[in-house]
Amino acid sequence: MKYLRYEIDSKIYIIFQVTDIMNKWEILDSEKILDTKWLVVEKHKCKINSEKIIDDFYVVKKRDFVVIVVEDNNHVYFIKQYRHGIGDHVINLPMGLIDDNEDPEETARRELLEETGYKAENLEYLGEFYMAPSYISTKSHVFYVDSLVRVKNAKLDNAEGELILMKIHIDDLKKKIKNNEIKDMASIMALHMARDKLNLG
Numbered sequence: 001m002k003y004l005r006y007e008i009d010s011k012i013y014i015i016f017q018v019t020d021i022m023n024k025w026e027i028l029d030s031e032k033i034l035d036t037k038w039l040v041v042e043k044h045k046c047k048i049n050s051e052k053i054i055d056d057f058y059v060v061k062k063r064d065f066v067v068i069v070v071e072d073n074n075h076v077y078f079i080k081q082y083r084h085g086i087g088d089h090v091i092n093l094p095m096g097l098i099d100d101n102e103d104p105e106e107t108a109r110r111e112l113l114e115e116t117g118y119k120a121e122n123l124e125y126l127g128e129f130y131m132a133p134s135y136i137s138t139k140s141h142v143f144y145v146d147s148l149v150r151v152k153n154a155k156l157d158n159a160e161g162e163l164i165l166m167k168i169h170i171d172d173l174k175k176k177i178k179n180n181e182i183k184d185m186a187s188i189m190a191l192h193m194a195r196d197k198l199n200l201g
Contacts, residue, residue, distance in 0.1 A: 125142075
C-alpha cells in the first residue's frame with residue numbers, strides 16, 4: 001500500500017492511498033444452497049488476496065425491481081400493505097419485481113397501473129441503487145412521474161393481499177420522514193433521489 005507523508009506546522013500527517021487497481025475477489029467454488037423462482041442462495045469459496053481465503057461467503061440473488069415516485073398536485077402516492085417478512089403493515093411507494101421479458105420502464109408502467117389504477121403519461125428515470133451490495137445482488141431502478149391518466153376498470157393486483165392506495169401531501173410527508181414513519185428502505189432511498197423534484201429539502 002502506498003502512502004504520502006506531509007508536514008504542516010510541525011505536524012506530520014500520513015495519508016494511506018489505495019492502489020489504482022482494486023482487485024475483485026476470485027470465486028474458487030460455488031454451490032447453490034437454495035434455488036426457487038423468488039430467491040437463490042449461493043455459498044462461495046473466495047480468494048480475497050494472496051493470503052486469505054473465505055470458505056463460506058453466502059450471496060443472495062433476487063430479481064431486480066423498480067420503485068416509482070408518483071407526484072400529483074403536491075401529493076405523493078403510497079401503498080399500505082402487509083409485509084410478511086416483518087409480520088406487519090408498512091407504507092411504501094409503488095414498486096415491483098422486473099419480469100424476465102421486461103425492461104425496467106415496462107415494469108414501472110405495469111406496476112403503476114396494477115397498484116394505483118393510473119397510467120403514466122411520462123416516466124423519468126432517476127437512477128439505480130443496491131439494497132445491500134455486500135451480499136445481495138439485487139438492483140433497484142427508480143422512476144419519477146408527475147402526469148397521470150386514470151384507467152377505467154383497471155385490474156388492480158391483490159396477489160400479495162389487500163393494497164390500500166394513499167395520497168400524502170408533501171408537507172405531511174416531510175413530517176412522516178422526520179418522525180420515522182416511512183420505514184421501507186427502498187422508498188426512503190427513492191424519495192431521497194427525488195428530493196429536488198418534491199422539494200423535500
